[in-house]
Amino acid sequence: MTQANEPVWRQALSGAQILFVAFGALVLVPLLTGLNPSMALLGAGLGTLIFQLATGRTVPIFLGSSFAFIAPIVYSTQTWGLPATLGGLFAAGWLYLILSLAIRLRGVDFIHRIMPPVVVGPIIMVIGLGLAGVAVNMAMGKTGDGKAVLVEYQTALLVAGVSLATTAAVATKARGIFRLLPVLSGVAVGYLVSIFLGLVDFSKIANAPWIAVPHFVTPQWNWSAVLFMFPVALAPAIEHVGDIVAIGAVTGKDYTESPGLHRTMLGDGLAVCCAALIGGPPVTTYAEVTGAVMITRCYNPVIMTWAAGFAVVMAFFGKFNAILQSIPVPVMGGIMMLLFGSIASVGLNTLIHARVDMHKPRNLVIVSLVLVFGIGGLTINVAGQHLHGVSLCGIAAILMNLLLPKDQVAEPSAEPALE
Numbered sequence: 001m002t003q004a005n006e007p008v009w010r011q012a013l014s015g016a017q018i019l020f021v022a023f024g025a026l027v028l029v030p031l032l033t034g035l036n037p038s039m040a041l042l043g044a045g046l047g048t049l050i051f052q053l054a055t056g057r058t059v060p061i062f063l064g065s066s067f068a069f070i071a072p073i074v075y076s077t078q079t080w081g082l083p084a085t086l087g088g089l090f091a092a093g094w095l096y097l098i099l100s101l102a103i104r105l106r107g108v109d110f111i112h113r114i115m116p117p118v119v120v121g122p123i124i125m126v127i128g129l130g131l132a133g134v135a136v137n138m139a140m141g142k143t144g145d146g147k148a149v150l151v152e153y154q155t156a157l158l159v160a161g162v163s164l165a166t167t168a169a170v171a172t173k174a175r176g177i178f179r180l181l182p183v184l185s186g187v188a189v190g191y192l193v194s195i196f197l198g199l200v201d202f203s204k205i206a207n208a209p210w211i212a213v214p215h216f217v218t219p220q221w222n223w224s225a226v227l228f229m230f231p232v233a234l235a236p237a238i239e240h241v242g243d244i245v246a247i248g249a250v251t252g253k254d255y256t257e258s259p260g261l262h263r264t265m266l267g268d269g270l271a272v273c274c275a276a277l278i279g280g281p282p283v284t285t286y287a288e289v290t291g292a293v294m295i296t297r298c299y300n301p302v303i304m305t306w307a308a309g310f311a312v313v314m315a316f317f318g319k320f321n322a323i324l325q326s327i328p329v330p331v332m333g334g335i336m337m338l339l340f341g342s343i344a345s346v347g348l349n350t351l352i353h354a355r356v357d358m359h360k361p362r363n364l365v366i367v368s369l370v371l372v373f374g375i376g377g378l379t380i381n382v383a384g385q386h387l388h389g390v391s392l393c394g395i396a397a398i399l400m401n402l403l404l405p406k407d408q409v410a411e412p413s414a415e416p417a418l419e
Contacts, residue, residue, distance in 0.1 A: 006300070011300065011302055011303055011306055012306050014298045014300075014303045014306070015303045015304070015305070015306025015307040015308075015309070015310060016306070016307070016310055017298075018062055018289055018293075018298070018303060018304065018306075018307040019062070019307040019310050019311055019314075020181075021181065021289060022044075022062055022064045022289055022307070023184060025064060025065065025067070025183050026040055026041065026044055026064040026065050026311075027040055027041070027065070027324055028065070028183055028187070028332075028335065028339075029065035029066070029067065029069070029070055029281045030065065030280070030281055031324060031325075031327060031332055032070050032074070032332055032336060033069075033070055033073040033074055033077065033281060034074075034077060034082075035073070035082075035279070035280065035281050036214060036215055036217075036279060036280070036321070037321055037324040037325065038212075038214035038215075038315045038316070038317075038320075038321045039214050039215075039216075039217075039275075039278055039279045039280035039281075039315070040065050040280050040281055041311045041312070041314050041315040042214055042278060042280060042311070042312055042315035043065075043271075043274065043275030043278060043280030043281065043283055044062070044063055044064050044065065044275075044280075044283055044308070044311050045308040045309065045310075045311030045312035045315065046271070046274055046275075046278070046308075046312065047063040047271030047272070047274055047275055047283040048061075048062050048063045048271070048283075048304055048305075048307065048308035048311070049305070049308050050267060050270050050271045050274055051063055051264075051267035051268060051270075051271050052267070052301065052304065052305060052308075053267070054263055054264075054266050054267030054270060055255075055259045055263050055264055055267050056259050056263075057301045057302070057305070058255070058258070058259050058301060059244070059247065059255050059259070059264060059301060060247065060251065060293055060298065060299055060300065060301045060303065060304055061243070061244075061247055061264075061285050061289060061290075061304060062289045062304050062307050062308065063268065063271050063283040063284060063285060064283060064284070064289070065280075065281045065282070065283060065284075066236050066272075066281065066282045066283060066284035067339065067343055068124070068127050068232060068233075068235050068236045068239070068284070068343070069089070069092075069229075069232055069236075069281060069282050070131075070339075070340075071127055071128075071130045071131035071134070071340070071389075071390075072127070072130075072228065072229055072232045072389065072390055073085060073089075073281065074131055074134060074144060075130075075131065075228075075389060076088055076225050076228060076229060078144075078145070079224075079225075080222050080224060080225045081220075082217055082279075083217060083218060083219055083220035084219075084220050084221075084222035084224075084225040085225055085229070086217060086218075086219035086220070086276045086277075086279060087219040087220050087221045087222055087225055087226060087276075088222070088225035088226045088228060088229030088230070089219075089229055089272065089275070089276035089281075089282050090219050090272075090273050090276035090277060091226040091229060091230050092229045092230055092232055092233040092272060092276075092282060093233070093269050093270070093271075093272030093273035093276060093282070094230075094269065094273070095230055095231075095233040095234070095237060095269070096233060096237055096240075096265055096266070096268050096269025096270075096272060097265075097266060097269040097270070099111060099237055099265055099269075100262045100263075100265040100266040100269060101262070103261050103262040103265060104260075104262040108241070108256065108261055111238070111241070114398060114401070114402065115234060115238055115398065115401075116354070116401065117350050117351055117353070117354035117356055118351070118354075118356050118363050118366050118367065118397075118401065119366065119397040119398060119401050120234065120235060120238050120347075120350055121347045121348065121350035121351040121354075121356065121367070122347060122351075122366070122367045122370035122371055122374075122393070122397065123231075123234060123235050123347070123370060123374075123390065123393050123394055123397055124235045124343060124344070124346055124347030124350060125343075125344045125347035125348060125370075125371060125374075126347075126370060126371065126373075126374030126375060126389070126390055126393050127232070127235060127343055127344075127347070127390055128340045128341065128342070128343030128344030128345070128346070128347060129340065129344045129374075129375055130374055130375065130389055130390065131144075131340070132337075132340050132341075133146070134336070135333055135336035135337045135339075135340050136333070136337065137333070138160075138329045138330065138332055138333025138336060139156065139157065139160035139164075139330055139333030139334050139336070139337055140153055140156055140157065140160075140330075140333070141153055141155065141156025141157075141329065141330055141333075142156075142329075143329075150328075150329050151199060151328060151329060151330055155197055155199070155330075156329070156330040156333070157330070158193070158197075159190055159193055159194055159197065159199070159328060159330040159331055159334070160190075160330040160331070160333050160334030160337075161334060162189060162190055162193050162334070163186045163187065163189065163190030163193075163330070163331045163334035163335055164186065164334035164335065164337060164338055166182075166185050166186045166189040166190065167182045167183060167185065167186030167334070167335055167338055168182070168338060170182040170185040170186070183335060183339075186331075186334070186335050187327065187331060187335065190327075190328075190330070190331035190334060190335075191327055191328075191331060194327075194328045194330075194331060199328045199330075200326055200327075200328065201326060202326070204322050204325070204326060205319060205322045205323055205326055207322075208318045208319050208321070208322035209318040209319075210317065210318055210319050211316055211317065211318060212316065212317075212318030212321070213316065214278075214279075214315055214316065214321075215279070216278055216279050217278075217279035218279075219276055219277060219279075227387060227391055228387070228388070228389060228390075228391045229391070230391065231390055231391045231393075231394030231395055232390045232391065232394070233272070233282075234394050236282070236284045237265070237268075239284065239285075240264070240265060240268050240284065240285055241256075241261065241265075243284075243285035243290060244256060244261060244264050244285065246290050247285075247290050247293065250290060250293055250299075251293070251299045264285075268283075268284065268285065271283050272284075289304075351367070362404050362405070362406070365400065365404065366397060366400045366401060366404070369396065369400070370393045370396060370397050373392055373393050373396060374389060374390065374392070374393040377389075378392060379392070380392060
């Protein structure tokens with residue numbers, strides 16, 4: 001029996017499994033950024049359906065909350081407020097649409113010319129390390145800015161340590177499909193320890209309705225937030241290309257040719273815009289789902305339709321949303337420390353995998369300045385608008401890559417080149 005002809009109940013069960021695999025990371029983003037978890041579920045479900053419409057339902061991919069936007073959302077919300085942040089996220093979705101058009105007109109090589117690994121790598125590192133202090137503060141029981149204490153220090157460190165250790169253990173020791181659930185495992189164990197220590201407030205869960213319409217937030221246009229958030233989409237957009245190639249390698253199909261990378265990028269961009277319009281975090285193609293597809297061999301895109309449908313339905317369970325929002329700060333802080341470090345490691349690996357030669361002054365200048373600009377907190381005022389963080393780093397990296405002269409002659413290296 002082919003997957004296309006398998007029973008509906010089996011397709012639905014496979015769809016539920018896909019959502020379960022993606023669930024931990026999907027709801028982690030709103031929990032870390034202060035957004036509504038229900039909106040994350042709704043945005044992921046609707047975003048996946050939009051992606052399927054754009055690609056003719058040919059790619060077995062589920063779209064979930066994007067980790068690349070965690071630190072920028074936290075900063076933007078504290079600086080300009082949630083409506084302005086959502087406006088910035090909506091604008092970030094348009095970068096995908098612009099890239100989709102560029103790929104349609106110029107081909108994929110155009111993207112790699114303006115955003116090679118020497119540009120993308122340090123930007124991803126800044127995204128991961130930009131707000132590392134927030135993770136540490138939360139792990140110590142404080143608010144993200146460190147101004148208020150929410151949980152006693154020793155207790156907070158215990159909870160954060162258990163959550164962190166569980167996540168790391170599952171990520172490195174688990175086998176099969178459980179290897180794809182490190183975040184969910186860390187949250188679950190940390191939550192149980194928090195209950196035992198009396199850190200969980202069950203009153204809000206008891207008072208929450210079983211069925212509730214998620215609270216929609218209307219985006220507002222703020223040029224400062226837009227200029228800050230727009231370049232953030234560079235990194236996940238490039239990651240999108242890798243994810244599409246990866247899922248193609250798993251299924252044995254070249255999705256960059258059919259339906260075409262421009263259509264997958266279009267679908268992802270429209271999904272990001274949709275999520276921002278309803279008040280949810282941006283979505284992106286999920287590596288966890290690619291891993292699950294590889295293990296379960298569920299290649300039928302209809303399965304992703306079921307997963308999207310289940311996500312939309314779960315968004316309307318009020319009790320479930322209340323449980324997610326009752327998770328104590330140290331649980332999230334422990335996981336954030338590993339998560340932010342992992343994102344930075346992805347950026348470092350981008351440079352290593354592409355064999356970016358750091359002995360070349362050109363590469364050294366680009367990477368060094370991007371890291372110092374981002375982690376050091378440099379701010380530049382342009383026509384009354386402030387550029388800083390990932391936005392400044394993205395623009396600076398692209399300009400330096402385009403303007404700095406290319407190395408014409410190989411320079412002698414102090415170390416032998418890698419073969």
